[in-house]
Amino acid sequence: MAFVIAEQGAAAVLFAMLVVFGAAKLLAEVFERLNQPGIVGEIVAGVLIGPSVLHWVAPGETIDTLGELGVIFLLFSVGLEVKSSELVKIGGTATLVAILGVAAPFLLGWGLSALWGYPPVEAIFVGAAMVATSVGITARVLAAKGLLHATASRIILAAAVIDDILGLLVLAIVSGLARGKFEPIELAMTALVAIGFTILVATWGTRTMGRVMARLDANLQAGETQFNLALVLLFGLSLLAIYAGVAAIIGAFLAGMALAESVTERVHHLTQGVTEMLVPFFLAGIGLRLDLSVFAQPATFAFAALLLVAAVLSKLVGCAAGAYRLGRADMFRIGAGMIPRGEVGMVVAQLGLAMGVIQKPVYAIVVFMAVATTLIAPPLLKIAYRSVEPKDAREQYDLG
Amino acid sequence: MAFVIAEQGAAAVLFAMLVVFGAAKLLAEVFERLNQPGIVGEIVAGVLIGPSVLHWVAPGETIDTLGELGVIFLLFSVGLEVKSSELVKIGGTATLVAILGVAAPFLLGWGLSALWGYPPVEAIFVGAAMVATSVGITARVLAAKGLLHATASRIILAAAVIDDILGLLVLAIVSGLARGKFEPIELAMTALVAIGFTILVATWGTRTMGRVMARLDANLQAGETQFNLALVLLFGLSLLAIYAGVAAIIGAFLAGMALAESVTERVHHLTQGVTEMLVPFFLAGIGLRLDLSVFAQPATFAFAALLLVAAVLSKLVGCAAGAYRLGRADMFRIGAGMIPRGEVGMVVAQLGLAMGVIQKPVYAIVVFMAVATTLIAPPLLKIAYRSVEPKDAREQYDLG
Numbered sequence: 048m049a050f051v052i053a054e055q056g057a058a059a060v061l062f063a064m065l066v067v068f069g070a071a072k073l074l075a076e077v078f079e080r081l082n083q084p085g086i087v088g089e090i091v092a093g094v095l096i097g098p099s100v101l102h103w104v105a106p107g108e109t110i111d112t113l114g115e116l117g118v119i120f121l122l123f124s125v126g127l128e129v130k131s132s133e134l135v136k137i138g139g140t141a142t143l144v145a146i147l148g149v150a151a152p153f154l155l156g157w158g159l160s161a162l163w164g165y166p167p168v169e170a171i172f173v174g175a176a177m178v179a180t181s182v183g184i185t186a187r188v189l190a191a192k193g194l195l196h197a198t199a200s201r202i203i204l205a206a207a208v209i210d211d212i213l214g215l216l217v218l219a220i221v222s223g224l225a226r227g228k229f230e231p232i233e234l235a236m237t238a239l240v241a242i243g244f245t246i247l248v249a250t251w252g253t254r255t256m257g258r259v260m261a262r263l264d265a266n267l268q269a270g271e272t273q274f275n276l277a278l279v280l281l282f283g284l285s286l287l288a289i290y291a292g293v294a295a296i297i298g299a300f301l302a303g304m305a306l307a308e309s310v311t312e313r314v315h316h317l318t319q320g321v322t323e324m325l326v327p328f329f330l331a332g333i334g335l336r337l338d339l340s341v342f343a344q345p346a347t348f349a350f351a352a353l354l355l356v357a358a359v360l361s362k363l364v365g366c367a368a369g370a371y372r373l374g375r376a377d378m379f380r381i382g383a384g385m386i387p388r389g390e391v392g393m394v395v396a397q398l399g400l401a402m403g404v405i406q407k408p409v410y411a412i413v414v415f416m417a418v419a420t421t422l423i424a425p426p427l428l429k430i431a432y433r434s435v436e437p438k439d440a441r442e443q444y445d446l447g
Numbered sequence: 448m449a450f451v452i453a454e455q456g457a458a459a460v461l462f463a464m465l466v467v468f469g470a471a472k473l474l475a476e477v478f479e480r481l482n483q484p485g486i487v488g489e490i491v492a493g494v495l496i497g498p499s500v501l502h503w504v505a506p507g508e509t510i511d512t513l514g515e516l517g518v519i520f521l522l523f524s525v526g527l528e529v530k531s532s533e534l535v536k537i538g539g540t541a542t543l544v545a546i547l548g549v550a551a552p553f554l555l556g557w558g559l560s561a562l563w564g565y566p567p568v569e570a571i572f573v574g575a576a577m578v579a580t581s582v583g584i585t586a587r588v589l590a591a592k593g594l595l596h597a598t599a600s601r602i603i604l605a606a607a608v609i610d611d612i613l614g615l616l617v618l619a620i621v622s623g624l625a626r627g628k629f630e631p632i633e634l635a636m637t638a639l640v641a642i643g644f645t646i647l648v649a650t651w652g653t654r655t656m657g658r659v660m661a662r663l664d665a666n667l668q669a670g671e672t673q674f675n676l677a678l679v680l681l682f683g684l685s686l687l688a689i690y691a692g693v694a695a696i697i698g699a700f701l702a703g704m705a706l707a708e709s710v711t712e713r714v715h716h717l718t719q720g721v722t723e724m725l726v727p728f729f730l731a732g733i734g735l736r737l738d739l740s741v742f743a744q745p746a747t748f749a750f751a752a753l754l755l756v757a758a759v760l761s762k763l764v765g766c767a768a769g770a771y772r773l774g775r776a777d778m779f780r781i782g783a784g785m786i787p788r789g790e791v792g793m794v795v796a797q798l799g800l801a802m803g804v805i806q807k808p809v810y811a812i813v814v815f816m817a818v819a820t821t822l823i824a825p826p827l828l829k830i831a832y833r834s835v836e837p838k839d840a841r842e843q844y845d846l847g
Contacts, residue, residue: 057695058686058689060515061689109508109512111456115460271723275468275472276472282464283469286458286462286465289461290458295461317724319717320674320716320719323671323674323675324678324721
């Protein structure tokens with residue numbers, strides 16, 4: 048029992064959830080019917096209800112938190128489908144994909160911005176913001192279509208982890224430059240911690256969790272114990288990942304991978320429930336941040352379009368080149384899968400804005416690039432994976 | 448890829464989630480091993496990590512939002528197990544249980560506070576804060592033990608809905624008195640909207656959703672469509688419930704009930720995942736709000752203890768009396784199930800505080816009463832339901 052007055056907070060949260068979730072799922076349905084990827088519909092829903100068009104919902108703490116949790120659960124559930132032993136096998140190719148996929152967009156973004164006349168530090172920051180792939184979008188497409196088992200998919204996931212560490216180093220160097228100091232020892236430490244964390248969890252994680260889960264079944268009494276322990280590992284590793292300098296989603300992915308071989312089907316089902324509920328807030332949340340008003344100026348619009356083309360081509364060509372040994376079909380798949388920048392590009396842009404080295408118009412351009420790449424990738428992936436047979440897709444679409 | 452600096456928000460959220468979730472599940476496990484209800488462990492975990500003892504986590508927007516969503520999903524998943532036709536059958540008994548269960552604590556709380564020497568308006572507000580049952584705690588215990596099918600459980604759920612409407616009316620009258628005006632027409636309107644909303648959803652809901660879900664299977668393409676539509680209904684009805692003046696959880700329960708006969712097992716599983724993840728934030732969140740420091744004064748402590756006894760006995764005896772036709776075993780079950788006040792009592796106390804009619808010490812006493820009743824109910828329920836055979840409990844404890 049409660050008055051509206053007393054539940055105003057709850058009403059605001061529920062209103063935002065209803066509008067964001069409802070709009071995302073409605074447009075997903077519309078896009079699917081038009082034979083377009085539903086995920087694009089969910090991002091477009093965010094653009095429509097957001098500050099650019101309808102003004103129904105503004106990005107706020109609740110939507111941000113739910114979206115952040117959404118992408119964490121998304122990468123966790125993807126990790127649950129991946130065995131770490133399989134990632135090690137394709138480690139060489141993935142490393143090459145990540146290195147070329149980081150170098151190409153960084154140099155192209157930096158060069159184009161400098162040629163366009165932006166100040167040197169601002170130009171180098173644009174390059175840094177174009178570096179890191181946000182693997183959430185691609186992971187969603189591949190998981191929903193039952194395509195995670197393909198070799199190209201495994202390479203995308205492994206490359207995204209390495210890409211994230213490289214992106215951390217690029218950002219560390221670039222923000223050192225912006226502050227006018229370069230500290231090689233600190234940089235080496237940053238690299239060491241990030242790489243050490245990743246390798247440690249990827250190698251020891253699976254074995255340790257296998258042992259823990261085996262002991263659990265016999266001993267613990269509280270209901271849904273495996274799921275609860277999985278969530279504690281998820282929250283813990285996501286947090287540790289941030290402390291180690293990489294993104295929370297890398298920790299989430301590693302947590303999933305560590306559990307992939309030891310948890311029951313039940314844990315998969317329960318995780319899917321949480322993921323289904325939260326992911327629309329991540330996707331629509333990306334769309335919500337798009338502010339189209341800065342593009343009233345033709346010059347800004349032209350540079351944004353140019354940068355978008357550079358962002359797409361540099362990842363597509365760079366990452367494909369890294370996978371040259373696998374043939375054209377897989378090269379295209381990997382290139383397309385690495386295109387989305389999403390929330391990761393925005394984080395770099397926000398940092399630059401906070402440091403005062405990039406200006407509002409460039410910030411808006413980077414956000415536009417980050418959102419637009421998430422819209423371009425799903426249709427490309429659909430084409431690239433046309434000839435791959437889905438696996439477990441039945442479960443994803445199970446209507447009973 | 449991201450720096451700690453850029454993910455500070457995410458780190459704070461993940462830290463709070465890790466501590467709250469981890470502590471709740473750890474203490475649940477400890478309590479289960481000591482043969483105590485796990486739910487009490489989760490509330491105690493909130494007390495321990497909160498401002499009263501360890502100061503690790505303070506109640507904040509994130510935990511509040513997750514907790515609010517947790518109790519909404521909890522009542523939704525309970526609603527999914529209840530057919531509205533079954534509730535109608537026991538409507539007469541439930542109404543009597545609700546009426547006596549509202550009158551007894553209101554009069555006793557008011558009378559005791561007045562006798563103890565509190566001002567008339569403050570005393571009447573204490574009575575109002577003792578009125579409404581927070582059915583979340585009881586629902587969690589009964590659902591986890593597979594006891595929702597028992598007659599007593601059905602009566603508790605139906606009585607909680609009616610109790611909520613009565614509580615709304617009591618609060619409307621009391622806050623009218625506090626403002627020094629009494630508006631019978633507005634009061635009648637409030638009652639009409641709340642009752643109308645409840646009856647409408649309870650009667651038309653099931654039929655309508657049955658038809659909608661039947662059409663869905665044949666038509667819709669996007670994955671997990673039933674679950675998505677269920678969530679839209681859940682968010683929508685929870686929001687409408689607030690607008691109609693009742694608690695969001697009543698809308699959530701009605702949404703679940705409307706879908707009980709039409710959704711697949713898959714929707715149940717996915718909902719359980721979300722519920723399992725969020726409920727610890729609701730339970731530990733209750734414990735977090737307990738501030739024990741005000742009880743340094745013996746007089747305050749004595750009155751708090753007296754009020755707690757009154758809160759427990761008035762519901763236990765009042766609600767049991769309403770179910771006199773069912774015999775002693777069911778009377779005890781129903782009385783025990785209606786004891787918890789939880790977040791609902793706190794909302795009334797907050798309103799009184801905001802209106803300036805109740806003072807800080809009385810606020811703390813009411814919050815203490817609200818939290819303590821949630822700790823007392825689960826062990827009583829365990830005893831009361833000892834002779835009832837659980838149903839579907841296997842699923843709740845499925846470790847694969």
